[in-house]
Amino acid sequence: MEKSELISMFKRLEEEYKEKRTLLDKWKASFEELSQGIERLSADFDKKHSEMTIIENLPSELKEKLENRQEGVRLSVKTASRLQRKLNIEKPIEEGISEFILWEDVSSDQDRVIDSEGNELSHETEQSPEESIGHLEEVSKQNEETLEQVKGAIEAAEKRFVTFIEKALAPVMDGLYSGDMYAKDLIVEVTDSYPDYSPYVTEWLTVYTTLMSSIKKILDQFSVGLLIPETGQFFNEREHEPLVIVEDPSMENEQIKEVIRYGYFYQGVIYNQEGFIIRPAQVSVVKNANPAVTDESVNDTNQEDEALQEPAVEINQVETSSELEVK
Structure with missing residues (x-):
């Protein structure tokens, strides 16, 4: 391959690396932000559950129904408290990625030679054209391997994110959605059987929409x-x-x-x-x-x-x- 072609390929490789590197850094920042959001979500859930008091003068049948709803919300709060562990933020987003050698580092000094592990070697004489091409080929090969490592880290981050949404966060929403469907039926029942308590029960059961709204804010923030x-x-x-x-x-x-x-x-x-x-x-x-x-x-x-x-x-x-x- 001609040196001009090799240099052109080297620069295209560098452009792709910079693009993928930016995307990987974005995923790293997203996981940090997601961890903080999940921490706030868990605290909001716990606070909302602690505010779910039941007045004493309710009819026993109605009180029992609300106590069952309260227990259901408690289970959702418990599941939400485990989200941080499931996110596993301690696990690095990237690991073992080699250094990418930029063109400016290669072209700045013709007397500079870099070995296959990215270590700089002293070189007192100018390189021959053959040596220069061989050096570019060697560095390009190393950069190709680094680029593949970055792409692999991006794929792993994407899979980790999708898995967290589907297997960890979505089930919390599922439980709340199911509870909200039951709550709508209960409101109709209370309106018919205990009309005096209907406003209280209706307000009390807004806990489901409130908690689902908290989850949706996180989903919106992370483009879900x-x-x-x-x-x-x-x-x-x-x-x-x-x-x-x-x-x-x-x-x-x-x-x-x-x-x-x-x-x-x-x-x-x-x-x-x-x-x-x-x-x-x-x-x-x-x-x-x-x-x-x-x-x-x-x-x-x-x-x-x-x-x-x-x-x-x-x-x-x-x-x-x-x-x-x-x-």
Whole structure:
């Protein structure tokens, strides 16, 4: 390879390294900020739970229901307190990355020679053209290895981040979302059976939306969006997971009846993908029986079956917590 070509390749390699190095440094800073955010979140959860007092003059049945809700929130607080451990901030984002030799360091002194480990060696005479090319090739090879190490560290950081969101933070939101769905039903029940206590209970149960809002602030800060399909939206396999199949004559086949669990996506580029789906939303999907079977409807039904191959399960089997450590 001509020296001019080698120098051009060297500089392109340097530009890519600087770009990847900047991205890796950004991930390092993001994990530090995420750790601080999780610490604040845990403190907010603990404070909010301590404020969840129950007045004494409630009817016993209603008091028992609120005590059960209070215990559920306590479990969410306990799970949130473990997030810092699951983030494992002590584990370095980068480790064992070799030094990258910049062009200015190579070109500044023709008498300077660098060995394969990046150590500077004394050299009293000028290099011959062959020696100069050989030196550039050697340093370029070392830089290529360093660049690959940086790329590997970025991939590991991205995987670590996605795993933390999916396996650690999302289950806390799952538990709160499930509690909020129950709370809405309880408010209707209290309004009918204990109207005098309805304002108190309604205010008391806002704890779920308050805590979910705290989690969403962290998600927003780190470019993670929620997938919350609307009722009536049509199922698509990229964003939705059909957990439950239901019949509803008022709706069309493959329309979403209900959101069972939020999904998550990254609002930017990660894994070299734009809008990467971290976790699809779990939904119940409509599939109505059709007694008037024709050849055309049979084909349509077969296509629907292919789109909804996931087995239906009971809603109460949905996993709402995870003890997996972030590797």
